[in-house]
Amino acid sequence: MFNTTTENEFIKAYDVSKYERPSVTVDILIYTVFNQDTNNYRKLPNKVLEVLLIKRKDHPYKDKWAIPGGFVNEDENLDDAARRELKEETNLENIYLEQLYTYGDVLRDPRTRVISCTYMSLVDRTHLNVIANDDAKDAKWFNVQYKLVEEKKYITNDGYLKNKLYKLVLTEKDITLEAKVNIQIEAKGRNISIKREIVDSTDIAFDHALAIAYGIERLRNKIEYTDIAFSLMPETFTLTELQQVYEVILDTELLKANFRRKISGMVIETNEYTRDKGHRPSKLYRYNPNWIDSHIERRN
Amino acid sequence: MFNTTTENEFIKAYDVSKYERPSVTVDILIYTVFNQDTNNYRKLPNKVLEVLLIKRKDHPYKDKWAIPGGFVNEDENLDDAARRELKEETNLENIYLEQLYTYGDVLRDPRTRVISCTYMSLVDRTHLNVIANDDAKDAKWFNVQYKLVEEKKYITNDGYLKNKLYKLVLTEKDITLEAKVNIQIEAKGRNISIKREIVDSTDIAFDHALAIAYGIERLRNKIEYTDIAFSLMPETFTLTELQQVYEVILDTELLKANFRRKISGMVIETNEYTRDKGHRPSKLYRYNPNWIDSHIERRN
DNA sequence: ATAATAGTGTCTTTCAGACAGTATAGT
DNA sequence: ACTATACTGTCTGAAAGACACTATTAT
Numbered sequence: 133m134f135n136t137t138t139e140n141e142f143i144k145a146y147d148v149s150k151y152e153r154p155s156v157t158v159d160i161l162i163y164t165v166f167n168q169d170t171n172n173y174r175k176l177p178n179k180v181l182e183v184l185l186i187k188r189k190d191h192p193y194k195d196k197w198a199i200p201g202g203f204v205n206e207d208e209n210l211d212d213a214a215r216r217e218l219k220e221e222t223n224l225e226n227i228y229l230e231q232l233y234t235y236g237d238v239l240r241d242p243r244t245r246v247i248s249c250t251y252m253s254l255v256d257r258t259h260l261n262v263i264a265n266d267d268a269k270d271a272k273w274f275n276v277q278y279k280l281v282e283e284k285k286y287i288t289n290d291g292y293l294k295n296k297l298y299k300l301v302l303t304e305k306d307i308t309l310e311a312k313v314n315i316q317i318e319a320k321g322r323n324i325s326i327k328r329e330i331v332d333s334t335d336i337a338f339d340h341a342l343a344i345a346y347g348i349e350r351l352r353n354k355i356e357y358t359d360i361a362f363s364l365m366p367e368t369f370t371l372t373e374l375q376q377v378y379e380v381i382l383d384t385e386l387l388k389a390n391f392r393r394k395i396s397g398m399v400i401e402t403n404e405y406t407r408d409k410g411h412r413p414s415k416l417y418r419y420n421p422n423w424i425d426s427h428i429e430r431r432n
Numbered sequence: 433m434f435n436t437t438t439e440n441e442f443i444k445a446y447d448v449s450k451y452e453r454p455s456v457t458v459d460i461l462i463y464t465v466f467n468q469d470t471n472n473y474r475k476l477p478n479k480v481l482e483v484l485l486i487k488r489k490d491h492p493y494k495d496k497w498a499i500p501g502g503f504v505n506e507d508e509n510l511d512d513a514a515r516r517e518l519k520e521e522t523n524l525e526n527i528y529l530e531q532l533y534t535y536g537d538v539l540r541d542p543r544t545r546v547i548s549c550t551y552m553s554l555v556d557r558t559h560l561n562v563i564a565n566d567d568a569k570d571a572k573w574f575n576v577q578y579k580l581v582e583e584k585k586y587i588t589n590d591g592y593l594k595n596k597l598y599k600l601v602l603t604e605k606d607i608t609l610e611a612k613v614n615i616q617i618e619a620k621g622r623n624i625s626i627k628r629e630i631v632d633s634t635d636i637a638f639d640h641a642l643a644i645a646y647g648i649e650r651l652r653n654k655i656e657y658t659d660i661a662f663s664l665m666p667e668t669f670t671l672t673e674l675q676q677v678y679e680v681i682l683d684t685e686l687l688k689a690n691f692r693r694k695i696s697g698m699v700i701e702t703n704e705y706t707r708d709k710g711h712r713p714s715k716l717y718r719y720n721p722n723w724i725d726s727h728i729e730r731r732n
Numbered sequence: 733a734t735a736a737t738a739g740t741g742t743c744t745t746t747c748a749g750a751c752a753g754t755a756t757a758g759t
Numbered sequence: 760a761c762t763a764t765a766c767t768g769t770c771t772g773a774a775a776g777a778c779a780c781t782a783t784t785a786t
Binding site: 206209213231238321363367 | 456504506507508509510511513526527528529531533534535536537538545547549556585591592619620621622623624625659662663665667719721722725
């Protein structure tokens with residue numbers, strides 16, 4: 133039982149005060165929506181979904197891009213570590229933050245065994261300080277595109293095997309990072325298992341492409357039945373802006389009248405309007421925090 | 433920190449063989465549905481939701497009940513550790529298994545910092561071997577009840593504070609374990625944060641009451657838009673049995689005609705019928721794995 | 733005037749909820 | 760015959776989808 137460890141190592145290892153941090157990190161997916169200006173004075177800016185990445189300065193994955201994160205301190209709750217990291221990266225507090233998934237494959241970090249608990253955060257770009265654009269840290273907002281590119285299904289005698297191949301493209305000025313994520317769904321009798329794996333990820337560090345993809349999927353799911361979209365909005369906004377946020381996350385076009393009917397209970401109108409837009413002014417709205425009362429609560 | 437522990441206990445607790453591994457555990461919520469026989473020969477058995485718990489033999493929380501789990505081996509993926517634990521407890525493989533949430537509060541284990549990644553598994557009780565009922569391991573299936581008992585809402589000037597108090601009751605023969613879980617939802621402007629905490633948990637070890645509660649909530653959510661219910665069913669089943677599973681998980685009564693319409697695409701009828709039931713025989717059905725094709729896929 | 737967006741009304745189809753009714757084994 | 764369950768048909772109202780129409784600003 134006490135195999136080859138020396139007494140010294142034993143003591144060092146178990147001396148309470150010297151107990152090293154567990155090799156557990158917290159990594160944060162910080163998503164935001166950004167206005168891309170157009171050249172036409174009349175046209176509204178396009179909205180794009182962005183994620184914050186940091187260029188690694190050391191091996192492994194030197195010069196590749198990674199999700200911000202860091203080790204969990206010994207005396208720090210997991211959630212607190214996530215909040216601390218978020219504050220370090222964006223200088224923001226009291227922001228939407230949700231635990232996503234914990235990645236723990238043995239070889240995901242070539243140095244040593246690292247288990248990473250990922251969180252997802254949504255921030256309103258207008259509230260953002262510049263830390264995240266600090267060149268010294270080499271942190272950049274990358275435009276995110278995530279699309280299904282191939283779907284194959286094989287029927288087996290007691291179920292099926294389905295492969296869905298998604299392409300993730302991250303761009304920032306002249307930098308383009310690409311990865312492919314394969315989602316394998318295996319149905320065997322009544323048992324269904326899902327496995328996600330990176331097929332191809334040349335410029336994204338570790339298995340972070342998986343996390344970025346998973347975050348977008350969660351976002352797409354949750355925007356349908358919760359109010360998370362408002363975490364991406366400024367204090368007041370037009371309904372068209374809100375619709376654009378839904379569209380850029382869901383990657384579809386929505387019909388204006390139907391969209392407005394759907395979200396009507398989630399917003400409160402103000403007396404203010406947009407100005408100087410080269411077209412009819414738009415009424416400004418704010419989030420209605422009491423919306424949830426009229427719905428079946430399905431946070432989690 | 434190590435207040436009254438004897439040296440002996442200390443050594444035992446920190447056995448070297450455990451050190452090499454990170455202090456990360458995998459804990460598994462194993463849910464099943466069980467038929468409770470009734471005395472009336474005509475009546476169908478009642479179904480109850482159950483979860484597998486293990487009686488702790490050592491400090492801390494000696495003689496309290498805990499979710500089965502254990503340390504992750506150094507050379508073992510997180511998912512593999514979960515599958516291994518599941519196999520050890522139930523002797524089953526290829527079972528529905530899904531990562532749930534990772535608990536990482538500093539003081540959740542009084543011995544040392546332990547981060548626990550929880551998984552949820554759903555098993556068909558008819559396929560179960562007896563390992564989980566092995567008295568030597570003191571593993572028992574507990575009847576689960578989880579209900580909202582109190583809801584308070586305070587309006588603040590920029591949002592609201594909502595407290596939802598849930599009561600969790602676990603029973604097995606003459607053993608009753610109770611816990612209260614408070615879900616605090618704080619809306620401040622557009623930012624909403626959710627905190628879950630145990631208010632009262634006298635007989636359930638660690639923060640496991642939180643995990644059990646969270647698992648049920650996930651189950652209640654997912655049963656509405658996925659096919660996970662079938663992981664709890666035997667190969668063939670009647671539609672009434674399927675409905676009972678939905679009812680016991682959702683803790684509501686459903687109207688038969690509407691339920692059948694809703695799940696009609698998920699099942700395939702067989703030519704077999706139930707017999708000797710003291711009433712009209714019921715057609716047996718099996719799961720239709722191709723159901724998902726006709727739906728928007730929302731696993732995750 | 734025009735380009736571009738803001739905002740509303742309404743038709744249709746689909747689906748969830750409610751309820752009433754008929755059918756059939758086993759004692 | 761009676762009890763308990765099996766199974767189906769249909770009405771209603773709400774919500775989702777599609778589309779057409781009117782309104783208003785800066786240049």
